[in-house]
Amino acid sequence: MVNMNKNSLNERNSFFLLRNVLFFILIFPLFHPHLLAEENSLQGPSFYKPDERMAIVRPEWKKQKIKYSTKYKDADVVAVLDQHLYPLVDKLIEKFAEEENLKIVIFKGTCGISAGMLNRKEVDIGGFCCPPAPTDRLPGLVFDTIGITPNAVIVNNANPITNMSFRDVQKIFAGEINRWDELSSIDAKSFKKPISVITRLHCKLRAGHWRRILDNENLFSLTRQEVASIPDMLARVAALRGSIGFVARWKLDYNGWGEKVKSLQIDGISPKDKNALAEGRYPFYKVLNLARWTGIAENPYTEKLISYIKKNLTEDKKLKYLVTYDKLQKNGWRFYGDELIGEPKK
Template identity: 40%
Template sequence: MGMGAKQALACWWVILATWAVLLPTAAVGAMQAEKFSDPNLTAKVPQSWVEQPVKHEDRYADADLVLALGQQTYPVFREFIEDYAKQNHLNIVIQPGTCGISAGKLLRKSVDLAAFCCPPARTDRFPGTRFHSLGIAPIALIVHPDNPVNSVTLEEARQIYQGSAPTWSDVKPRVPSILERPIQPVGRLHCKIRPGHWRALLPTEEKFSAKLYEVGVIPDMISQVARNPAAIGWETPLMVRHYSAKGKVKMLNIDNMDPTDTRHALAGDWPFYRTYHLVTWAHDSKTNREATKLVAYLRNKIEAIHQEIGFVPPSKLKQAGWRFLGDELVAEPGPR
């Protein structure tokens, strides 16, 4: 072999070695999605909106506070808020909804406090609002109780939801033949404009398999998985318990980590989780002072019962190096 041929062969080996390093890295990068938005960027609104006062809907004219809670926060906090209202002789209206409904009510300036179960998008950060984080909770992968699989890797979960692992036997070759039928992935692709949550599994809606069965609400997620031995879905352990009447499901370990052990989420190792926030108005008024007191009450309540409800509270997140700006959780642990 001549010198020129040897040099050409050496070059090809360098190129192949580089590809071997870069391709897996690129694949990992392609699956990474933004988990938090920039807290310094706010929604663009006209000055007339900024000057507009907060005004309750006419039907709530006698309310001391009007709250908008979400699918996750309404079941958890409603009774606590009702108890607080009785103790403090307040007329508090609690409206169920979603993150999108919360954003809409903030835009209309019709509520004093709104809840989000996702990190806010820029369009949620209206001028004059403050975000108060209540903590995070791991999102578990759930399957039918008869499914013999108890654990998957994060990569296997992604293959399932991308459609590249069409049956459970493709994921776990030794599972019984009953699961050789096609996997039915179930997803709730809520809050598509917001970072975090399901985007840590697959970063965009387009990455999911065309066979994804989409549901709009949490009870439907539980019932769909509970009725199909080949199905897989996701939800927080707290919501799995809360909606247990909709059917029995089993939570999977991911990379040998138990979703009910919140130490994995605290360490930043659990791949996807919900973040919970309450939003108040920043300007000083009697109503906003009452809203701020309620936020403090709920944060203290979570600190006291966080193990029972599967939350990682703000105090523990701060101790573990999660980054806050004021009361708001804005980043995972890591270099600034």
């Protein structure tokens, strides 16, 4: 039997109290990442640090070169681009191929498809609309940022609201505000409709995108309607007068969506305001990255191709909201090599 006096018990209790406090401060946030957000305790991370690598590969994988599908074995370059990058750069890639007399094969995919094909070493370039997750950082893979493009909070055109605060956006998507006339604005008071929250929670392991509203799916409204694709998002918001969703702003300029759906200002700032986006004042955006191999898996044409894309981005309709990498650098956004890794200091 161990006999403890009152002083030793007090010391032991103090030790356990201190240990629990330290656990709460240091360890608890690791299991609740939204608690680490700098500006808002419900907002997720905008970027992960480039030294946060969690990709685990076999030793023989590191020695493996790129192996194309037999269908494209005679290609000079094979790339897979997510559905946001593809329509922005496909013509430039075709032009580069023609000028360099190369056969370049391009797949249209998603961030997940890009990650999978890179992991299997089936492609030379993978395109992403999000900053890389630690699991995306494979040995020998480097990321090159093309630029950022605004995500818009969208509502049905019948909705009289034109502006909303960032905090009200969070409350609506969290299910804390369930009717439009619960908002404080004069326009909202006349719109006596229940709110239908429409979400498309893709790329859950990656930072940025919808996680800039709320960090994870558990924070979103229990009554939200999840859709599988961008066209589904637009169609649902266009069909439901009281709905709200989010999508890349340039998507509203195609297929007549702008006549059925509109984007909102956030705290008085429009997603179409490129200067506000460049200066870090507009809160929602996509980061467009191209990943390429270095080392044993490197293709001699990929670095030149990506450089060509970055130098020849033009102001056509699809690119008119894009803030290019060089403008981000001028506005103090943080880069690690050619990869965007942080917002400008405020």
